Amino acid sequence: MKKYIVIYTSKRGSTKQYAEWIAEDLGCEALPLSNALRLDLHEYDCVIYGSWIRGSGIVDFDKFAKMLDADIMDHLLVFGVGFADETADNYAQVWGYSLGKIDPKNEHRVLMYILGGRYDPAAVTGLDKFLMKTMRAVLLSGSTKDAKSQANMMKDRIDNGCDMVKRENITSLVKDARKIAER
Ligand SMILES: Cc1cc2nc3c(=O)[nH]c(=O)nc-3n(C[C@H](O)[C@H](O)[C@H](O)COP(=O)(O)O)c2cc1C
Structure with a gap:
């Protein structure tokens, strides 16, 4: 049995919803970042961090990044939840403000997903x-x-406002998480 953990930051619930769906599919826990800061992430075959997007940044990614090292980054998957479409420009911008800051040459090839969010x-x-x-x-x-x-x-x-939160949006993310856990 592979071990997974989903860690999230959510202000108005849509990221939490995705985190819970992903955790349900992978048979693991979904924890808010504030409850996960003391975990040893080396224990997991795949670590997933998801947060809402604010001004093209993945909220609290810097805080989460303090828990990482090279080994964990090889088993990491990140998702951001926002109301902008996943265009190349938007993807590059969100990546640049998060993973790009800690792995500018993309040496760990961490997968990043952008999932449709909710805005009221x-x-x-x-x-x-x-x-x-x-x-x-x-x-x-x-x-x-x-x-x-x-x-x-x-x-x-x-x-x-908009609501693009759908369970089917996590299908390929969950498949990729399983592949990462096999590494
Ligand atoms: C102040 C603010 C800034 C935002 N900036 C962006 C943004 O730059 N790109 C984007 O795609 N969504 C942006 N959003 C939309 C939210 O990230 C989105 O609605 C998300 O689903 C909220 O997640 P939550 O329900 O987990 O809090 C922004 C929302 C707020 C309130």
Whole structure:
């Protein structure tokens, strides 16, 4: 029996939902990062970290990264949950702010997934609300045709909310986690 662990950070529940579905499929625990900081991750055949995406960053990835070393990174899979589509630009940006910071040459070939999230504008307050207003303004300044059509879709999601959370989104992630555990 291979040993898995899913560690997550979630503000409004969608990442938690994905973490629980993944853990159910792999027959393991899903723990919030705050409850996982003392775990020895060497004990697991595959470690999964998932968090919500905020300003293209995987939230608390830096905190989680303090638990890693080269061996663990060879058995790691990361996912971010957001409302932006998984375009090459978005993927590269999210990767650059997370895995790219600790493995810039991608030597450990850590797989990163971006899963469709949930956004309710009415639930966003304080600093998050301010950041969202800024993001909306920056998006609207996109120049290329592609950037413009993506930006319009994002603007619609920011203004009206969206829910892209579906269990089927985890299918290939779970398959990849099983492959990683066999390494
Ligand atoms: C302040 C703020 C910034 C966000 N920035 C991004 C972003 O840059 N890219 C993205 O894809 N989603 C972004 N999102 C969307 C959320 O990450 C998404 O809705 C996610 O599902 C929330 O996860 P949770 O339910 O686990 O908290 C942002 C949301 C908020 C509130």
